[in-house]
Amino acid sequence: MEPLLVASGVGHGYGSVSVLSGVDLEVHPEEVVGVAGRSGSGKSTLLHILAGLIVPVEGWVNFDGRRIDSLPELDRALIRLGRFGFVFQSSGLVPEFTALENVELPGLLLGWATPVARARAMALLEELEVADQASKRLAEMSGGQYQRVAVARALVHSPDVVFADEPTGSLDETSADLVLSALLESSKRRRAAVVIISHDREVTRRTDTLLTLRNGRLW
Amino acid sequence: MSRLRRLVALVRLGHRTTSAERFGVGPGVVLAVGAFLVVVTLLTSWGAWNVIRARQERFEARQIEDIEDIGSVDHGVLVTSRDVAVGDSILTIVAIGSVRGVVELAPGIDRFPEVGEMVVSPAIRENPEVATSGVLPYRDTGIIADEGLVTPADLIAYVGVSDVDFIEPGGREPFRFEGFGRPYPNPVFSPALMAFYDAFAVLIVLVGFGAVIRAAVRMSEALQSRRLAALRALGLTPAQLRVVAATRGLMWCAAGSIAGGALFALAAPRVSRVPFTNISYFPADVGFGWVPAILVAVAVPVVSASISSFPSHPRRSGDVRQRKAWRTWLAPVSLLALALVPLLPSGPSTTYVWWAAAAAVFVSVGVGTTGLIQAVGSRMGESAAPAVRLAGRRLVDRAGANSRLFTPLGALLLVALVAVPVARATNADARQSGIDLLGQMGRRVVSVQTTSHDLNLFGEHMLAVAPRLASYAPSGDDFYGGEVLVMTCDQLHGLSAPCPTRPAYVPAPDGTNSTHRVTVRAARDDDYETMEPAIVPVDLSRHPIDQLPGMVVVTPDMLPRPLSDYEFDGYTVFLDTSPDALADLQTQVARQQPTARVVSTIDNDIAYASILLPVSIGSTVATTLLALLLILAIAIAVMSQAIEANRLHAPLKMMGSTPRFATRAYLWQMLPPATIVATISIVAAVLTMRSLTIVWRAPVTPSTTVAVYATAAVAGIAATAVAGTRFLHAPLTPELLNNE
Numbered sequence: 001m002e003p004l005l006v007a008s009g010v011g012h013g014y015g016s017v018s019v020l021s022g023v024d025l026e027v028h029p030e031e032v033v034g035v036a037g038r039s040g041s042g043k044s045t046l047l048h049i050l051a052g053l054i055v056p057v058e059g060w061v062n063f064d065g066r067r068i069d070s071l072p073e074l075d076r077a078l079i080r081l082g083r084f085g086f087v088f089q090s091s092g093l094v095p096e097f098t099a100l101e102n103v104e105l106p107g108l109l110l111g112w113a114t115p116v117a118r119a120r121a122m123a124l125l126e127e128l129e130v131a132d133q134a135s136k137r138l139a140e141m142s143g144g145q146y147q148r149v150a151v152a153r154a155l156v157h158s159p160d161v162v163f164a165d166e167p168t169g170s171l172d173e174t175s176a177d178l179v180l181s182a183l184l185e186s187s188k189r190r191r192a193a194v195v196i197i198s199h200d201r202e203v204t205r206r207t208d209t210l211l212t213l214r215n216g217r218l219w
Numbered sequence: 220m221s222r223l224r225r226l227v228a229l230v231r232l233g234h235r236t237t238s239a240e241r242f243g244v245g246p247g248v249v250l251a252v253g254a255f256l257v258v259v260t261l262l263t264s265w266g267a268w269n270v271i272r273a274r275q276e277r278f279e280a281r282q283i284e285d286i287e288d289i290g291s292v293d294h295g296v297l298v299t300s301r302d303v304a305v306g307d308s309i310l311t312i313v314a315i316g317s318v319r320g321v322v323e324l325a326p327g328i329d330r331f332p333e334v335g336e337m338v339v340s341p342a343i344r345e346n347p348e349v350a351t352s353g354v355l356p357y358r359d360t361g362i363i364a365d366e367g368l369v370t371p372a373d374l375i376a377y378v379g380v381s382d383v384d385f386i387e388p389g390g391r392e393p394f395r396f397e398g399f400g401r402p403y404p405n406p407v408f409s410p411a412l413m414a415f416y417d418a419f420a421v422l423i424v425l426v427g428f429g430a431v432i433r434a435a436v437r438m439s440e441a442l443q444s445r446r447l448a449a450l451r452a453l454g455l456t457p458a459q460l461r462v463v464a465a466t467r468g469l470m471w472c473a474a475g476s477i478a479g480g481a482l483f484a485l486a487a488p489r490v491s492r493v494p495f496t497n498i499s500y501f502p503a504d505v506g507f508g509w510v511p512a513i514l515v516a517v518a519v520p521v522v523s524a525s526i527s528s529f530p531s532h533p534r535r536s537g538d539v540r541q542r543k544a545w546r547t548w549l550a551p552v553s554l555l556a557l558a559l560v561p562l563l564p565s566g567p568s569t570t571y572v573w574w575a576a577a578a579a580v581f582v583s584v585g586v587g588t589t590g591l592i593q594a595v596g597s598r599m600g601e602s603a604a605p606a607v608r609l610a611g612r613r614l615v616d617r618a619g620a621n622s623r624l625f626t627p628l629g630a631l632l633l634v635a636l637v638a639v640p641v642a643r644a645t646n647a648d649a650r651q652s653g654i655d656l657l658g659q660m661g662r663r664v665v666s667v668q669t670t671s672h673d674l675n676l677f678g679e680h681m682l683a684v685a686p687r688l689a690s691y692a693p694s695g696d697d698f699y700g701g702e703v704l705v706m707t708c709d710q711l712h713g714l715s716a717p718c719p720t721r722p723a724y725v726p727a728p729d730g731t732n733s734t735h736r737v738t739v740r741a742a743r744d745d746d747y748e749t750m751e752p753a754i755v756p757v758d759l760s761r762h763p764i765d766q767l768p769g770m771v772v773v774t775p776d777m778l779p780r781p782l783s784d785y786e787f788d789g790y791t792v793f794l795d796t797s798p799d800a801l802a803d804l805q806t807q808v809a810r811q812q813p814t815a816r817v818v819s820t821i822d823n824d825i826a827y828a829s830i831l832l833p834v835s836i837g838s839t840v841a842t843t844l845l846a847l848l849l850i851l852a853i854a855i856a857v858m859s860q861a862i863e864a865n866r867l868h869a870p871l872k873m874m875g876s877t878p879r880f881a882t883r884a885y886l887w888q889m890l891p892p893a894t895i896v897a898t899i900s901i902v903a904a905v906l907t908m909r910s911l912t913i914v915w916r917a918p919v920t921p922s923t924t925v926a927v928y929a930t931a932a933v934a935g936i937a938a939t940a941v942a943g944t945r946f947l948h949a950p951l952t953p954e955l956l957n958n959e
Contacts, residue, residue, distance in 0.1 A: 053873060074877060074878070077872070077875045077876070077877055078875060078877075079875070080873070080874060080875030081874060081875025081876065081877075082875070084875070085874075086873055086874055088870075088873075092870045092873060092874070093870060094609065094870060094871065096609055096612035096613055096616060097608070097609070097612065101605075101608070105605055105874075106874060106875075108605050109605065109875070109876055109877075109880065114603055153874075
């Protein structure tokens with residue numbers, strides 16, 4: 001099977017500090033790829049590069065046969081909007097919106113009709129068992145509920161790849177398990193690949209491919 | 220570690236953040252610029268006030284002794300003065316007659332000029348118009364020293380004239396004056412008025428200062444909230460964080476303050492003219508001193524550091540804020556109250572009611588506007604369009620930040636639209652000394668003074684009779700104050716005159732056949748608090764009752780009812796002006812009594828203008844400075860909003876929303892509140908001016924120039940807001956996606 005996302009020779013740094021060097025990575029459709037590593041090893045930077053949030057200093061990133069690192073910001077944004085989903089540790093949702101409004105937002109930005117976007121969002125919230133939180137603002141939700149809403153938003157438009165950066169980092173064990181299950185199972189149902197960064201052994205145990213970043217390189 | 224060493228460490232940390240941190244330079248420079256402006260403003264205001272007071276003292280020093288001090292013709296000096304127009308300039312000619320006994324010299328001269336001699340100010344020598352005008356056919360024997368001048372541009376000449384010129388009609392011996400140095404006027408402004416101006420000046424500076432520093436601190440917070448959060452995460456207590464923040468504020472403000480103080484120290488001794496005006500002054504009058512300069516330069520950073528040390532804690536985005544419904548109606552209700560004030564029955568309490576309503580309006584602009592913005596935001600928050608909805612939610616949730624941004628905007632508009640017209644109206648009214656600033660003041664006071672009489676008449680065409688008064692006047696008291704004699708028809712008949720068909724007369728001088736029509740504002744002069752002016756038409760024509768020269772004869776029906784209860788009483792009459800009033804007066808006076816002294820405060824009057832003009836200019840300058848400070852504060856606040864919006868939009872950027880979406884959300888967040896505030900401010904300003912016009916019976920009309928400035932300011936703010944969208948289009952910075 002052809003890889004969906006390919007990174008080759010990726011290098012990056014901040015100022016004089018090199019974070020990544022010669023990183024090669026492939027993500028296949030429906031594959032769950034875990035990236036582990038110590039704090040400061042460059043995990044988040046790698047994820048940002050793969051997702052087209054930042055452009056690597058060296059190397060290239062290819063998504064679905066198209067180099068995204070050389071695309072203009074607007075084109076990368078449109079790829080993120082239509083083909084990717086994101087789950088971050090405790091940010092990434094729009095705090096002024098309710099849970100339902102957050103989940104329907106990608107659809108609205110993609111041009112869906114409001115009833116369609118709302119119906120799909122609601123269905124996903126029900127699937128993730130947070131439908132009762134639909135009308136609540138984020139500040140009124142628990143950490144686990146927040147993350148499940150984030151998962152719902154990441155998946156509502158059936159992306160090809162979901163990027164998750166420490167999605168369970170701020171949760172207790174039970175909540176973390178719920179969120180992780182929601183993320184992986186719902187992604188699998190939608191045939192989405194997942195790139196997940198985590199310290200959590202339970203998380204890394206449930207990945208198809210586990211890579212470790214050390215000294216700026218993947219092992 | 221000892222407490223002292225810990226404190227030193229924190230201060231050093233603050234210092235390091237000042238000099239090294241990536242995001243600290245921007246807000247730091249803003250703080251420095253703010254401190255610079257404030258120091259310059261404070262020192263300039265202080266210097267301007269010194270100049271005004273010095274000019275008053277200089278003016279008083281050359282006034283002749285008051286008439287009450289004159290009891291003899293055996294000693295003293297014969298002296299009178301008159302103002303003569305030469306081109307666009309007003310030249311004061313002080314005629315000096317013979318001296319008997321010991322007389323206080325006029326300041327700036329070492330002897331009185333002999334007959335045919337003159338001593339002139341330097342500006343006269345440098346003015347070619349005066350030399351060619353022929354108004355000074357005297358031999359120039361000396362120059363008046365600086366202490367005898369109000370300003371370097373003062374056009375004044377002491378001329379020696381024969382005593383024959385002073386002989387009163389009927390051949391009476393003229394009174395002599397004790398000398399020079401009479402306080403004049405006594406006082407020009409009431410202490411309450413001076414206190415008002417002092418307080419106003421201080422308020423302006425403090426409001427501007429506070430707005431700039433607060434906005435700068437806010438921007439600083441927006442830029443470095445994560446950095447401060449990181450320090451807090453390191454274990455620094457809020458008190459320790461305040462030390463760090465205060466050190467930063469102190470460093471930057473000290474730099475700005477020193478620069479401002481240095482600029483003032485360099486400029487003050489060298490500048491003798493208000494830029495872009497014809498107002499000149501003696502630099503020594505600025506009274507620059509190192510002690511106050513150092514005090515200001517030290518006080519400003521300390522105050523700034525104090526403000527910086529208490530950073531605001533904006534609500535976390537996403538916190539649900541409950542809207543207070545009553546606030547929605549506060550501004551409209553207050554505006555309605557203001558609109559209804561002029562409809563209240565006329566009475567002494569009207570002024571207080573108006574002020575109460577005005578206060579409510581001004582408070583509502585601050586408080587009620589927030590409520591209205593939240594109400595609109597709440598509606599927007601239900602919109603189907605995500606960008607509009609997002610903006611609406613932020614308007615509701617971030618009411619404090621919006622208030623900090625838009626309240627100065629509203630204040631700026633109100634100040635721009637109302638303050639200058641009000642200042643002009645009050646300045647035009649503030650002709651009579653000791654009268655309350657905001658109320659019932661005369662329009663264009665004119666003093667007509669002869670060697671034997673000191674007549675204070677108010678108005679214009681009435682002035683035409685002034686020279687005549689000298690020949691009729693049995694004593695000075697009879698003609699003091701331009702009083703109105705309120706008489707019944709019977710009383711008029713008792714004076715062998717027909718009952719007038721006209722309600723009022725201004726007796727005109729012999730030979731005058733004027734058909735001018737003027738307006739009289741009559742009011743009791745013994746109780747200004749309850750004074751109710753009346754606007755009445757008055758025909759100028761010769762009146763048969765020549766026994767009442769100089770009086771405006773008013774029948775009771777002319778006056779408002781409270782005034783007509785008094786059959787005989789004194790009322791001060793204020794006549795509206797006409798463009799040729801001063802020229803008429805001078806012509807009449809010159810024709811009928813050459814030694815009569817005419818002092819007019821019509822626009823170019825040197826006497827009052829020496830005080831009023833600087834005050835007026837000071838008010839305008841202060842208002843302009845306030846406007847500049849507010850604009851700066853608004854611009855800073857707009858930028859800080861944009862910077863914060865960039866941070867808030869980071870999650871949206873991450874998920875792929877386009878810059879257009881962020882821009883739309885930001886503009887929706889900015890423009891509706893700006894429109895609301897501008898609308899409220901303009902409506903409040905119009906209603907305020909309309910009410911003032913009705914309550915004061917003096918026109919308070921918008922200034923075109925100010926309206927242009929206000930429009931430009933609003934356009935500038937809108938442009939700043941649009942420019943702020945550039946922040947939204949900045950590439951996504953990963954650190955913005957870091958967990959809070």
